[in-house]
Amino acid sequence: MLTPMKVFLLLLLAAAIWYGFKFWRWQNRFRKEFQRQMEEAAQFSRPTSPTPPPVPDTGIDDLAPCPACNTYGVPGQMKSCGRADCPYPG
Ligand SMILES: [Zn+2]
Numbered sequence: 666m667l668t669p670m671k672v673f674l675l676l677l678l679a680a681a682i683w684y685g686f687k688f689w690r691w692q693n694r695f696r697k698e699f700q701r702q703m704e705e706a707a708q709f710s711r712p713t714s715p716t717p718p719p720v721p722d723t724g725i726d727d728l729a730p731c732p733a734c735n736t737y738g739v740p741g742q743m744k745s746c747g748r749a750d751c752p753y754p755g
Contacts, residue, residue: 728737731753734746738753745755
């Protein structure tokens with residue numbers, strides 16, 4: 666027997682399912698949108714990531730040897746060691 670109370674409960678249940686479904690769909694869409702934005706952000710940051718941050722110029726790690734005396738020095742700042750075949754200015 667279908668009492669008004671049962672009809673009311675059925676309607677309430679139907680409404681709960683309907684709103685639950687709507688909420689689930691909204692949540693799904695929100696999650697997808699969030700994921701898409703994250704991927705977009707990752708894509709935007711990707712071109713800059715392969716280039717390493719500029720190494721501070723310590724003048725230590727790009728030493729060049731003198732072909733005559735075999736001493737190492739900073740290119741451009743090297744002084745002649747006195748040998749005749751030293752390419753650096755005295
Ligand atoms: Zn030299």
